[in-house]
Amino acid sequence: MDIPNFYLEPANYPSDFDDLHYVRNLVFVVEQQIPVELEFDELDPQCHLFIARDLECRPIGIARLSPEGKLGRMAVLPEWRGQGVGQSLLRAVIEKARDLNLPKITAHAQLNALGFYEKSGFIKVGDVFSEVGIPHQAVQIRLQPIEKSVRPAAKPRPETIEAVRLETIDATLAATLQLINTARRRLYIFSRDLELPLYGNKEIIEALKQFALRSHDGGVQIIIQEPVNLQTQLHPLIELAQKLSSYFLIRTPLENEDIQYLSAYVANDSDGYLFRLIGNRYEGVWSPNLPSRNRQLREEFERVWERSRPCTEFRALNL
Numbered sequence: 001m002d003i004p005n006f007y008l009e010p011a012n013y014p015s016d017f018d019d020l021h022y023v024r025n026l027v028f029v030v031e032q033q034i035p036v037e038l039e040f041d042e043l044d045p046q047c048h049l050f051i052a053r054d055l056e057c058r059p060i061g062i063a064r065l066s067p068e069g070k071l072g073r074m075a076v077l078p079e080w081r082g083q084g085v086g087q088s089l090l091r092a093v094i095e096k097a098r099d100l101n102l103p104k105i106t107a108h109a110q111l112n113a114l115g116f117y118e119k120s121g122f123i124k125v126g127d128v129f130s131e132v133g134i135p136h137q138a139v140q141i142r143l144q145p146i147e148k149s150v151r152p153a154a155k156p157r158p159e160t161i162e163a164v165r166l167e168t169i170d171a172t173l174a175a176t177l178q179l180i181n182t183a184r185r186r187l188y189i190f191s192r193d194l195e196l197p198l199y200g201n202k203e204i205i206e207a208l209k210q211f212a213l214r215s216h217d218g219g220v221q222i223i224i225q226e227p228v229n230l231q232t233q234l235h236p237l238i239e240l241a242q243k244l245s246s247y248f249l250i251r252t253p254l255e256n257e258d259i260q261y262l263s264a265y266v267a268n269d270s271d272g273y274l275f276r277l278i279g280n281r282y283e284g285v286w287s288p289n290l291p292s293r294n295r296q297l298r299e300e301f302e303r304v305w306e307r308s309r310p311c312t313e314f315r316a317l318n319l
Contacts, residue, residue: 011049022059023051060076069102069104072107107122123141124139125139163287180207180208185219190265190266192280193227199235204237219247228313263279271290
């Protein structure tokens with residue numbers, strides 16, 4: 001299997017500002033000599049932005065989709081062209097447009113990139129024209145509306161299950177395995193250093209692998225408080241994340257309160273969770289379906305995630 005050595009993620013304009021501008025400045029301003037005042041505009045904060053990163057979290061490609069469905073600012077660094085980065089960005093834009101129920105995507109394609117767009121189903125509209133001194137061709141692709149299938153009445157949600165205590169590592173392993181297997185698209189892990197007896201267990205690793213492969217547009221988000229603890233050991237979960245880098249995103253906290261947080265937990269998007277009060281111990285509580293506590297942990301996870309940085313401590317492992 002040809003494993004990609006880059007990954008994609010939605011970009012946040014304020015926090016990813018420097019990385020977005022880094023790629024666009026190199027490609028458009030420096031390489032193509034487009035005036036800087038024309039390249040950067042006020043539309044960016046209103047757009048859906050995407051960024052491709054290498055395995056050391058450095059930006060290598062970007063794209064944006066306007067609210068009206070115009071694709072623009074598609075750029076890939078020269079050394080990364082021809083390696084699927086542009087196609088991955090384009091697929092992400094198309095998927096986002098479908099989610100927004102946009103009828104079509106339009107773009108102004110530079111003539112030397114016209115084949116790239118046509119290969120993905122875009123067609124030419126009108127004649128060639130000049131934009132910022134470069135020949136362009138308007139292109140568009142019409143999107144099939146998402147069919148609303150007629151389904152039988154939704155099954156009632158599973159009954160809430162009160163949390164039960166876990167006293168042993170075996171019980172914690174079994175509960176964690178069930179949370180992974182019942183996740184739909186997203187799994188959240190908060191840990192000090194991916195405790196090896198738990199996250200290095202063979203069954204857990206295999207379950208995470210199968211989940212990643214079936215989640216398609218989802219994946220596993222991991223916050224590691226002390227990644228330096230993992231630099232001196234080969235960890236099966238880190239190795240798996242390296243092989244399936246498009247499905248595993250890892251960050252590490254910056255704020256002291258997040259770094260010093262003593263507990264650990266895992267939650268899925270099916271209202272299940274497992275919480276350990278002391279992160280290096282395996283006693284805890286869990287429930288396969290307790291929406292209120294699951295929601296509380298997921299919201300806290302997202303807050304810490306937003307103020308954390310991409311984890312670069314695994315460079316020696318090429319992650």
